[in-house]
Amino acid sequence: MGRPGTGKLTMAFVERVFSGVQPTGNLHLGNYLGAIVNFVKLQETHNCLYCVVDMHAITQPVEVWGGPAELARNTREVTAAFIAAGIDPKKHIVFNQSQVLEHAELAWIFNCVARIGWLNRMTQFKDKAGKDREAASVGLYDYPVLMAADILVYRATHVPVGEDQKQHLELSRDIAQKFNNDFAESIRGHGFDDGLFFPQPEPLITGPATRVMSLRDGTKKMSKSDASDNSRINLTDDADTIAQKIRKAKTDPEPLPSEEKGLETRPEADNLVGIYAALSGRTKADLLGEFGGGQFSAFKNSLVELCVTKLSPIASEMKRLVADPGYVDQVLFDGAARARVIAAETMQATRDIVGFVSKR
Ligand code: AQP
Numbered sequence: 179m180g181r182p183g184t185g186k187l188t189m190a191f192v193e194r195v196f197s198g199v200q201p202t203g204n205l206h207l208g209n210y211l212g213a214i215v216n217f218v219k220l221q222e223t224h225n226c227l228y229c230v231v232d233m234h235a236i237t238q239p240v241e242v243w244g245g246p247a248e249l250a251r252n253t254r255e256v257t258a259a260f261i262a263a264g265i266d267p268k269k270h271i272v273f274n275q276s277q278v279l280e281h282a283e284l285a286w287i288f289n290c291v292a293r294i295g296w297l298n299r300m301t302q303f304k305d306k307a308g309k310d311r312e313a314a315s316v317g318l319y320d321y322p323v324l325m326a327a328d329i330l331v332y333r334a335t336h337v338p339v340g341e342d343q344k345q346h347l348e349l350s351r352d353i354a355q356k357f358n359n360d361f362a363e364s365i366r367g368h369g370f371d372d373g374l375f376f377p378q379p380e381p382l383i384t385g386p387a388t389r390v391m392s393l394r395d396g397t398k399k400m401s402k403s404d405a406s407d408n409s410r411i412n413l414t415d416d417a418d419t420i421a422q423k424i425r426k427a428k429t430d431p432e433p434l435p436s437e438e439k440g441l442e443t444r445p446e447a448d449n450l451v452g453i454y455a456a457l458s459g460r461t462k463a464d465l466l467g468e469f470g471g472g473q474f475s476a477f478k479n480s481l482v483e484l485c486v487t488k489l490s491p492i493a494s495e496m497k498r499l500v501a502d503p504g505y506v507d508q509v510l511f512d513g514a515a516r517a518r519v520i521a522a523e524t525m526q527a528t529r530d531i532v533g534f535v536s537k538r
Pocket of ligand 1: 198199200201202208209210211212213338339340341342343387388389390391399400401402403404
């Protein structure tokens with residue numbers, strides 16, 4: 179079958195996982211349980227690309243991401259967290275976004291496919307921009323379009339994310355579909371007989387805890403940008419800090435209920451039981467069978483022990499890796515070189531499909 183310009187791209191989609199984490203500092207238990215644990219598991223069944231999305235990080239004001247030195251430090255720290263958590267950068271691809279220029283190139287084409295009305299509905303922009311939307315960067319507004327390009331430049335089929343990213347994933351699907359519709363004839367003309375060039379990426383919102391909440395307010399998600407460090411457990415926290423944060427975590431005066439429905443109106447208690455369940459692999463019902471009716475302090479002591487046991491080895495491995503920036507930079511460099519091979523094929527075919535003239 180003649181397929182000018184599509185190189186080795188196959189018409190059938192290869193099952194491929196892509197996901198990213200921003201190097202904005204304070205990598206926390208929510209990022210770990212909502213995303214990274216799942217990244218590790220998917221390595222057994224899929225080809226995976228895990229990206230430190232540094233171009234996304236700079237969409238926030240510079241005071242938020244900390245400036246050039248901090249960005250580089252945080253990029254290495256997220257990479258270290260990936261490796262320390264069990265991602266194998268030899269078998270899979272670990273890299274930082276800015277080293278693969280095709281992300282930005284495809285994002286431009288997608289800017290011309292996505293509609294302003296679609297972006298106006300994105301709740302994360304509204305949350306992050308706050309009241310003064312006029313002062314937000316154009317990049318923050320455009321964030322979900324770049325995210326669609328991150329995924330689709332690898333024609334990735336599965337995207338493990340926390341629940342907060344669900345709306346962005348839906349936008350990626352809309353962009354893929356509109357591109358396929360807008361360029362249907364050209365796509366067929368380039369040998370994709372079914373008219374499908376980009377897949378509809380599927381969100382995998384299936385981590386052990388898809389929405390970990392703040393330790394200070396059970397109605398707000400645990401977040402890197404929360405001003406209170408006590409609201410989150412950072413992956414780099416030492417045992418004493420973890421113990422202090424869990425002991426200080428907001429609870430209510432009631433003892434833990436014996437049944438799960440007793441957690442429904444108690445967001446802080448529900449969150450702590452959820453964290454325990456996710457880290458231990460036990461169900462909430464099982465935990466309430468053990469701790470229900472008892473004092474919160476006993477439950478919290480056991481949770482401290484569990485958190486320290488699970489997180490300390492990751493923290494110490496991260497520390498070791500961060501102290502060796504040469505190794506971490508080499509991982510990112512090698513990963514980017516391998517990512518670029520896939521991205522370049524997609525981009526060449528995309529340019530041909532759109533009608534951009536290029537000489538090969
Ligand atoms: N609280 C959370 N519970 C479960 N999953 C979460 N994720 C983030 N927070 C939670 C998931 O972690 C992955 C990486 O997130 P990110 O760094 O790319 O961006 P984010 O979602 O904006 O993370 P934060 O921590 O909430 O940062 P800020 O404070 O900047 O908004 C994603 O898969 C995300 O779903």
